[in-house]
Amino acid sequence: MIDVLLKIIVFGTVVGGIWGLVASGFSLIFGVSRILNFAHGAAFVCAAYVAFLLSGSGFNVYLSILAGLAVSGLLGLLVYLLTRPVRKNEVMVIIITLALALLIQQILLVNFGDKGISMLPLVQGVVELNNVKVTNMRIASFVLAVTSLVSLDLMVSKTSIGKKIIATSQDSEAAMLIGIDVEKVFILVMVLSSILAGFAGILYAQIFAISPETSLKALIYAFAIVILGGLGSLRGSIVSSFIVGYILVLTITFLGARWSEFVMLLAIVTILVVRPTGLFGVEE
Amino acid sequence: MRYAKAVLTALILLAAITSLCVQGGQKTEREKVVIGVIGPMSLPEGMAEEKAVKLAAEEINAQGGILGHPVEVVVGDTKLDSNTASTEFRRLATIENADVIIGGFSSGVMLTMMETMAETKTLFLADASSPAHAKKVAENYERYKYWFRVTQNNGSTFALDLADMVRFLRDSGYDVKKVYIIRDEHVWTDPVVEALTPLLEEQGVEIVKDVRVPRGYSEYEQLIHEAESLDADLIMPILAIAGTGDILTKQWATLKPNILLAGHDLAAIDAEFYNKTNGMANYEIFLADGGALITAPPTEKCKEFVDAYKKKYGHYPESHQAYGAYDAVYLYKTVVEMAAKAGEKDPFDPDVLVKYLEKFDASNPIELTRPIAFYKNHDLMWGDNYVRNWISQWQDGKQYIIYPESVANGELKLPPWIE
Numbered sequence: 130m131i132d133v134l135l136k137i138i139v140f141g142t143v144v145g146g147i148w149g150l151v152a153s154g155f156s157l158i159f160g161v162s163r164i165l166n167f168a169h170g171a172a173f174v175c176a177a178y179v180a181f182l183l184s185g186s187g188f189n190v191y192l193s194i195l196a197g198l199a200v201s202g203l204l205g206l207l208v209y210l211l212t213r214p215v216r217k218n219e220v221m222v223i224i225i226t227l228a229l230a231l232l233i234q235q236i237l238l239v240n241f242g243d244k245g246i247s248m249l250p251l252v253q254g255v256v257e258l259n260n261v262k263v264t265n266m267r268i269a270s271f272v273l274a275v276t277s278l279v280s281l282d283l284m285v286s287k288t289s290i291g292k293k294i295i296a297t298s299q300d301s302e303a304a305m306l307i308g309i310d311v312e313k314v315f316i317l318v319m320v321l322s323s324i325l326a327g328f329a330g331i332l333y334a335q336i337f338a339i340s341p342e343t344s345l346k347a348l349i350y351a352f353a354i355v356i357l358g359g360l361g362s363l364r365g366s367i368v369s370s371f372i373v374g375y376i377l378v379l380t381i382t383f384l385g386a387r388w389s390e391f392v393m394l395l396a397i398v399t400i401l402v403v404r405p406t407g408l409f410g411v412e413e
Numbered sequence: 414m415r416y417a418k419a420v421l422t423a424l425i426l427l428a429a430i431t432s433l434c435v436q437g438g439q440k441t442e443r444e445k446v447v448i449g450v451i452g453p454m455s456l457p458e459g460m461a462e463e464k465a466v467k468l469a470a471e472e473i474n475a476q477g478g479i480l481g482h483p484v485e486v487v488v489g490d491t492k493l494d495s496n497t498a499s500t501e502f503r504r505l506a507t508i509e510n511a512d513v514i515i516g517g518f519s520s521g522v523m524l525t526m527m528e529t530m531a532e533t534k535t536l537f538l539a540d541a542s543s544p545a546h547a548k549k550v551a552e553n554y555e556r557y558k559y560w561f562r563v564t565q566n567n568g569s570t571f572a573l574d575l576a577d578m579v580r581f582l583r584d585s586g587y588d589v590k591k592v593y594i595i596r597d598e599h600v601w602t603d604p605v606v607e608a609l610t611p612l613l614e615e616q617g618v619e620i621v622k623d624v625r626v627p628r629g630y631s632e633y634e635q636l637i638h639e640a641e642s643l644d645a646d647l648i649m650p651i652l653a654i655a656g657t658g659d660i661l662t663k664q665w666a667t668l669k670p671n672i673l674l675a676g677h678d679l680a681a682i683d684a685e686f687y688n689k690t691n692g693m694a695n696y697e698i699f700l701a702d703g704g705a706l707i708t709a710p711p712t713e714k715c716k717e718f719v720d721a722y723k724k725k726y727g728h729y730p731e732s733h734q735a736y737g738a739y740d741a742v743y744l745y746k747t748v749v750e751m752a753a754k755a756g757e758k759d760p761f762d763p764d765v766l767v768k769y770l771e772k773f774d775a776s777n778p779i780e781l782t783r784p785i786a787f788y789k790n791h792d793l794m795w796g797d798n799y800v801r802n803w804i805s806q807w808q809d810g811k812q813y814i815i816y817p818e819s820v821a822n823g824e825l826k827l828p829p830w831i832e
Binding site for chain 1: 455625627632636664667670686690731
């Protein structure tokens with residue numbers, strides 16, 4: 130029984146951590162600029178493809194990862210530039226970001242096909258924890274994801290930049306009146322969030338594999354987690370990403386792999402029926 | 414004067430219409446042979462089909478065409494959608510006047526296209542693997558006789574190949590008593606497992622668990638742990654739709670369980686699979702769907718084809734559909750020439766050509782990139798001397814056929830971590 134519990138904790142935490150990186154960025158963008166960024170999944174896959182291609186071409190793997198993160202950051206900037214003129218029109222924002230996501234997916238499909246790419250894990254080997262074999266890469270991903278999420282939370286809640294982000298998310302016009310350059314805040318949030326998604330993509334490609342279709346999966350997970358946590362609530366997204374991770378692993382363990390995503394989505398719907406604003410959301 | 418002009422115009426129009434009618438009544442001389450290729454053209458399967466057909470057409474044209482007529486290739490894109498596929502098939506058959514249509518990846522899409530094929534009476538040298546297609550031919554021969562499966566065996570034959578795989582492993586000294594199956598959550602795997610279960614029971618092999626995974630599933634590590642805890646000797650993937658066979662391979666190679674990975678993982682057939690998994694595909698045993706491998710071509714023509722493909726396109730075939738599509742063009746050429754030689758009035762008539770295609774049966778296979786013969790229901794013949802899904806293994810970056818002996822170019826190698 131301890132084996133099973135340990136397995137659920139380890140696997141659930143790693144999966145939750147990776148999706149937490151994606152969802153927290155998605156949530157941050159929405160919270161600050163009220164943009165539903167449907168191209169968020171594209172940053173997830175693009176960073177992994179760039180890092181994979183560069184490291185495969187002989188470049189230093191860490192520099193390749195940095196380049197991947199830079200590309201995902203640039204993608205965030207591109208989303209900012211494309212949505213800026215239509216930011217007030219939510220439908221237009223969705224159409225533009227969705228079109229960008231589909232365009233990137235098609236570019237990847239045409240150039241690399243629909244088969245996945247997989248990065249060699251940065252940390253090799255396996256450790257045995259109470260008869261449960263866990264790859265070192267999973268442990269490293271867990272540490273990196275949790276560190277990133279804690280740092281993000283600290284940055285938003287404790288630093289002056291974070292206070293500007295919170296002020297802008299609460300009322301961007303009032304923030305502007307007290308001298309905050311909200312456009313800079315938007316750019317920062319968009320780029321930072323895309324980099325987080327890119328980082329998640331790189332970690333994901335080390336444990337699993339990434340194909341152009343994974344961008345849609347990342348988007349669906351991010352969306353579901355953010356709604357569960359409460360739209361715009363950063364902490365809500367982080368907590369609910371771990372809830373989703375544990376639900377997934379619990380389902381695989383006790384009901385079978387075929388039910389994993391079904392049960393996860395059903396649980397989210399059930400929670401939303403009971404609490405329509407999500408776990409940490411507030412009624413507007 | 415006004416009347417004269419009107420009468421003159423009417424006469425000119427009448428003359429033009431009459432002339433068109435006369436032309437229509439005359440039998441037009443054949444100027445070319447039109448070969449249609451249809452498939453999902455943004456996917457590797459469709460791309461490979463189109464490229465292979467164009468390569469074959471180019472080769473045939475360089476040798477004088479078919480009965481002296483140049484070959485023209487027209488392309489239809491199914492977009493993997495039944496409605497689009499049907500419309501595209503009809504366009505190729507009726508607007509482009511294709512003499513034969515080749516390809517048509519995916520079983521569901523194929524079922525729809527077979528209806529359009531029957532309406533337009535077009536010869537269809539087809540892909541896709543569902544037993545339902547050949548069943549239609551058997552049940553309503555006159556309507557569906559224009560359909561022949563060329564690319565790969567009927568999907569139910571995977572059970573025979575997988576049972577042979579287990580037998581081969583046992584004969585080679587790797588004792589298999591318990592099998593852990595991981596398969597697509599899709600109808601195509603049901604008849605495979607249904608047929609496989611008694612075949613394994615005959616060998617005294619137990620299926621300890623049969624796990625179905627949805628499309629895009631990625632958490633294989635947990636399943637590998639479970640297989641270990643159930644004392645399985647073999648993890649048998651039956652994966653095509655999930656699209657994540659590479660993740661299973663990667664996680665198996667990372668965890669290094671004392672269990673062999675051997676089954677039908679469609680991703681492993683890809684010549685780039687080894688590189689895409691950073692070499693983690695090493696020692697994976699898989700089925701070479703379609704009966705050919707780049708590094709182990711079963712016939713001389715297959716070797717020539719692979720080399721010609723690489724030379725023309727700069728890379729090897731994207732998928733095994735290339736072999737079937739290439740063969741289909743040469744098969745068509747062969748039967749047209751046979752019909753002409755036999756003095757048939759119209760050697761391009763699909764009803765005539767069906768008879769000549771049926772001549773390639775168990776006793777008379779035609780050797781193309783694979784030896785091709787048909788059952789009475791026009792299904793591709795399965796067997797060591799025909800086409801089958803060869804039992805193959807990735808070894809140090811190269812794919813080897815390891816069973817049956819008649820075509821094997823390598824021997825089984827167990828991973829060093831297997832005790």
